[in-house]
Amino acid sequence: MSEVVHSIKPTPSVSSNIIHIEGKIDHVESYEGKHYIEVILPAADAYSAPSRAKIVSARPLGSVGQEIAVECSLQGYVQTFRINNGVRQGQQGRDVKTWFVPVGQ
16 A cells, blocks of 8 residues: 655745835835835834835825835845045945835836
8 A cells, every 4th residue: 555645835935035015105206107105114112213115116105194015026236436535535435225116016
């Protein structure tokens, strides 16, 4: 008699670049068909300052003061620039630009 082997279906993998953002819309700008939404995230505790996130969307996600919850993918790039003043003159500086894009856009 053969042994019965139960197969387990793997769950769909979730990308590590997907993040769930919940917060209140603080500022909205539109430029060249894109909507730039600044969201205030809840503070971790009573002694922490709230964080902020910028969501770049092809469609409006709400109005100022409205609470939203959206799944986003993390995107961005590194910008390098020359330091022209101060002690480190001539060195390169780095600035990481990061924003979130709603999933499906």
